[in-house]
Amino acid sequence: MRAELLVHAAGPGVTIQDAGRFGYGRFGVTPAGPMDLAAFTTATGAVGAAAAIEVSVGGLTLESVDVPLAIAIAGGGFDIRLDGKSLPPACLLALSPGATLTIRAGGWGAWCYLAFGGRFDLPPTLGSLATHARSGLGPAPLAAGDRLTLVDPAPSPEAACALQASWLASDAAAIRVMPGPQDDYFSPEAIARFLDSGWRLGARSDRMAYALEGAAIAHARGHDIVSDGAAMGAIQIPGSGAPFVLMADRQPTGGYPKIATVIGADFGRLAQKRPGETIHFRATTYEAAVSARRALFAALAQGPKKTPLMGDMSTEALLAGNLVGGVISATDEPTR
Amino acid sequence: MEQDPPRFRDQGETALSVEFGDTVDPAIHARVLALDAALQIDPPAGLRETTPTYRALFVRYEPLEIDRTALVEEISARVADAALTAGGGRRRWTIPCCYDPAYAEDIVEAAQALGLAVDALARGHAGADYRAYMYGFAPGWCYLGGLPDALALPRRLTPRGATPPGAILIGGGLSLVGANPMPTGWYVVGRTPEKLFELRRQPHFLITPGDAIRFEPLDAASFAAFESRAAQGETLARCEPL
Numbered sequence: 001m002r003a004e005l006l007v008h009a010a011g012p013g014v015t016i017q018d019a020g021r022f023g024y025g026r027f028g029v030t031p032a033g034p035m036d037l038a039a040f041t042t043a044t045g046a047v048g049a050a051a052a053i054e055v056s057v058g059g060l061t062l063e064s065v066d067v068p069l070a071i072a073i074a075g076g077g078f079d080i081r082l083d084g085k086s087l088p089p090a091c092l093l094a095l096s097p098g099a100t101l102t103i104r105a106g107g108w109g110a111w112c113y114l115a116f117g118g119r120f121d122l123p124p125t126l127g128s129l130a131t132h133a134r135s136g137l138g139p140a141p142l143a144a145g146d147r148l149t150l151v152d153p154a155p156s157p158e159a160a161c162a163l164q165a166s167w168l169a170s171d172a173a174a175i176r177v178m179p180g181p182q183d184d185y186f187s188p189e190a191i192a193r194f195l196d197s198g199w200r201l202g203a204r205s206d207r208m209a210y211a212l213e214g215a216a217i218a219h220a221r222g223h224d225i226v227s228d229g230a231a232m233g234a235i236q237i238p239g240s241g242a243p244f245v246l247m248a249d250r251q252p253t254g255g256y257p258k259i260a261t262v263i264g265a266d267f268g269r270l271a272q273k274r275p276g277e278t279i280h281f282r283a284t285t286y287e288a289a290v291s292a293r294r295a296l297f298a299a300l301a302q303g304p305k306k307t308p309l310m311g312d313m314s315t316e317a318l319l320a321g322n323l324v325g326g327v328i329s330a331t332d333e334p335t336r
Numbered sequence: 337m338e339q340d341p342p343r344f345r346d347q348g349e350t351a352l353s354v355e356f357g358d359t360v361d362p363a364i365h366a367r368v369l370a371l372d373a374a375l376q377i378d379p380p381a382g383l384r385e386t387t388p389t390y391r392a393l394f395v396r397y398e399p400l401e402i403d404r405t406a407l408v409e410e411i412s413a414r415v416a417d418a419a420l421t422a423g424g425g426r427r428r429w430t431i432p433c434c435y436d437p438a439y440a441e442d443i444v445e446a447a448q449a450l451g452l453a454v455d456a457l458a459r460g461h462a463g464a465d466y467r468a469y470m471y472g473f474a475p476g477w478c479y480l481g482g483l484p485d486a487l488a489l490p491r492r493l494t495p496r497g498a499t500p501p502g503a504i505l506i507g508g509g510l511s512l513v514g515a516n517p518m519p520t521g522w523y524v525v526g527r528t529p530e531k532l533f534e535l536r537r538q539p540h541f542l543i544t545p546g547d548a549i550r551f552e553p554l555d556a557a558s559f560a561a562f563e564s565r566a567a568q569g570e571t572l573a574r575c576e577p578l
Contacts, residue, residue: 022384022385023385024475026388026545027475027533027540028471028475029475125535126540134474135474135475178346178348180345180346181345181346181347225358226358227470227472228353228394229351229353229387229389229392229393230394231347231348231351231396234347251473252471252472253387258347261346261347261348264349286349286399286404289348289399293349293400297400
């Protein structure tokens with residue numbers, strides 16, 4: 001069985017992503033994949049999907065053409081509406097044929113994932129559906145008028161529910177980094193200044209890199225290195241001294257010294273920042289990074305807490321139920 | 337010969353850069369490739385992917401499956417073994433390359449910047465033996481060492497527009513083959529009708545890091561015919577063992 005989705009509007013940077021195109025780094029291929037892995041895993045996990053639509057602050061409006069579809073949404077604090085009625089920023093529900101789902105930038109956050117029961121009828125490129133727009137690998141970014149086909153659409157969920165989890169909450173804590181791999185290209189003073197400064201996320205930030213604005217970081221021994229492999233979250237300092245963080249669509253190699261690397265458990269939190277927001281970094285150790293990774297992956301394996309959404313899904317009712325704004329921790333009791 | 341052990345640099349908790357040196361050097365690169373081959377043949381649990389670069393092997397791993405200390409031990413053991421096998425199994429590609437300004441979009445500009453005649457640039461580029469060091473920048477973009485010093489040219493300050501398919505470029509003292517169109521700061525000094533990256537072909541990528549490369553001049557009158565042969569699936573570049 002097949003089901004069709006019709007895209008009514010898609011802002012720039014709305015793409016299909018799966019976990020990523022791994023295994024071809026040696027041929028210059030970037031993995032791409034989700035900017036916020038925890039939110040992506042929450043949405044895809046709720047409906048058993050391998051891929052999702054990654055919605056940027058540009059927003060997305062679509063409808064299911066023929067059949068009710070199970071959908072799951074998770075990400076930053078986006079404004080989600082079904083035929084104009086507010087939904088929580090993370091939820092699992094049925095999308096009825098003809099109903100219009102709108103996802104727009106909300107109170108906070110830069111990326112939101114929309115996953116469907118079933119799988120996209122799209123051919124994988126090098127084993128993956130992840131869109132890497134810069135190199136043209138994977139499906140093209142979504143645009144108004146696009147039709148997406150789902151194969152084996154899953155039945156809609158029995159009851160609509162809000163998805164609540166600590167990792168989906170807005171969190172202003174410092175982003176943890178491990179020093180290196182080229183921290184020896186910087187003086188201890190320059191490293192201290194990098195860690196002690198507040199950095200403004202620049203307007204030219206995208207899936208490839210997040211540009212950081214602030215006092216320039218000076219190099220102790222030049223700003224060119226012989227290129228080496230670059231991890232997601234590596235923070236490069238080019239000749240200008242203005243750092244940039246390598247994000248999901250980064251180049252697979254880099255020729256600037258990397259002062260530090262964002263740990264995996266905090267990468268999604270950084271990704272959810274918007275241009276203009278201030279970011280602080282904090283140094284951590286390998287052991288602490290692995291411990292944070294273990295805790296996050298264990299929590300993701302347990303999944304979010306599901307709270308039934310009763311008939312009235314208006315903003316007022318949701319606010320009363322404390323379901324909007326992503327301020328709930330995974331351990332809170334439902335208040336409805 | 338006693339060789340220095342590599343240096344392990346962390347890139348967060350999920351990647352290590354295993355560094356064999358600081359420079360672009362065939363001997364350092366051979367050690368990188370030997371370790372890469374050893375890890376491909378016998379990968380430790382938790383290893384996700386390795387990417388060879390000029391002077392280091394980039395190793396991505398899952399720290400919830402293998403601890404950094406254990407991974408460093410596994411890699412160090414293979415470095416010791418790999419020293420014995422380094423350097424075997426190389427091959428050379430001879431790739432057709434058109435240096436006519438009709439295809440080599442920037443060759444006139446590059447020749448002027450180098451103070452050379454266009455013919456001299458083309459002869460110099462086609463007369464050299466290259467080593468494929470690494471892919472980077474974009475899919476199918478492969479960096480080559482071995483460019484004659486007389487052709488060493490700094491990269492542009494601002495990038496040029498998208499390259500043509502099969503661009504052969506110079507910049508920063510190196511040469512580069514750029515399979516698919518991308519904007520770049522390098523100079524397009526030649527173009528090959530060969531498909532260096534083709535999703536409909538196995539292997540998808542013709543060149544492997546460590547391969548030797550030569551360019552064989554192709555005149556502009558023949559380019560279109562070669563291009564249509566390549567479009568029909570023919571491999572134009574010749575490969576021979578070294």
